[in-house]
Amino acid sequence: MNIIFLGPPGAGKGTQAQRICDALNIPQISTGDMLRRAMKEGTETGLKAKSYIDAGQLVPDEVIIDLVKERLAQDDCKNGYILDGFPRTVPQAEALSAFADIDSVIELAVEDQVLVDRLSGRRVCVNCGATYHISTLNGKTVCEKCGESLIQRNDDNAETVLSRLQVYHAQTAPLIGYYTEKGLLHAVKGDQGIDNTFAAIMDILGAKA
Numbered sequence: 001m002n003i004i005f006l007g008p009p010g011a012g013k014g015t016q017a018q019r020i021c022d023a024l025n026i027p028q029i030s031t032g033d034m035l036r037r038a039m040k041e042g043t044e045t046g047l048k049a050k051s052y053i054d055a056g057q058l059v060p061d062e063v064i065i066d067l068v069k070e071r072l073a074q075d076d077c078k079n080g081y082i083l084d085g086f087p088r089t090v091p092q093a094e095a096l097s098a099f100a101d102i103d104s105v106i107e108l109a110v111e112d113q114v115l116v117d118r119l120s121g122r123r124v125c126v127n128c129g130a131t132y133h134i135s136t137l138n139g140k141t142v143c144e145k146c147g148e149s150l151i152q153r154n155d156d157n158a159e160t161v162l163s164r165l166q167v168y169h170a171q172t173a174p175l176i177g178y179y180t181e182k183g184l185l186h187a188v189k190g191d192q193g194i195d196n197t198f199a200a201i202m203d204i205l206g207a208k209a
């Protein structure tokens with residue numbers, strides 16, 4: 001099954017994609033993770049992306065489209081995948097339709113006020129990308145899965161968060177209409193607990209955990 005997770009920053013796309021991918025045994029294709037890895041490695045793509053990411057803006061379509069096209073051509077994507085964070089613009093969605101058949105688009109809906117709180121408290125593992133929130137970490141500073149340190153992302157500061165939310169509403173939210181017209185969109189309330197959200201998505205996908 002080829003699935004897209006759509007939603008504003010902080011909606012829970014990464015958290016849910018990890019769990020659903022584990023349950024369905026398919027890869028999570030997170031463009032944010034791919035770009036952060038490219039920046040860490042200092043590749044050409046990473047260098048191009050950095051100023052946009054730091055400013056809370058989208059990386060240009062042509063940079064990200066090629067990256068995703070290459071990734072989806074790899075062997076592990078044969079039996080399906082979850083796109084987490086792509087497409088984020090209508091041109092990206094149009095480009096995707098030329099090299100992928102999408103079965104389902106899950107839209108995670110959460111209000112802006114809740115998102116600001118989630119993003120400012122988000123902590124991520126430097127090694128495996130697992131995502132946590134300070135409200136449930138009880139002071140822990142290492143990853144439950146791999147033992148490496150947890151950090152706050154550079155772009156999870158108050159100012160950048162606001163521009164990311166604006167960018168979402170202006171450039172990404174139009175995809176809700178785009179995929180509704182194609183009959184692919186399923187909206188899920190993303191402000192319920194992590195377990196309830198997971199169950200709601202599994203229900204839509206017709207899979208049992």
Ligand code: ADP
Nearest residue numbers: 009010011012013014015118122132133193194
């Ligand atoms: P996204 O990938 O959409 O930006 P994340 O999955 O990284 O979102 O989640 C953002 C923050 O919100 C993280 O700190 C995560 O632990 C927390 N979070 C995710 N889902 C929920 C939920 N259903 N309820 C409360 N907090 C959540």
Ligand code: ADP
Nearest residue numbers: 009010031032052053057058059064085086088
């Ligand atoms: P979040 O999980 O908080 O929504 P991501 O990790 O998906 O954030 O993305 C972080 C940043 O990487 C974005 O703010 C944007 O600059 C860049 N990025 C990720 N995916 C895309 C994309 N599909 N198109 C353009 N830029 C992207």
Ligand code: ZN
Nearest residue numbers: 125128143146
């Ligand atoms: Zn980890």
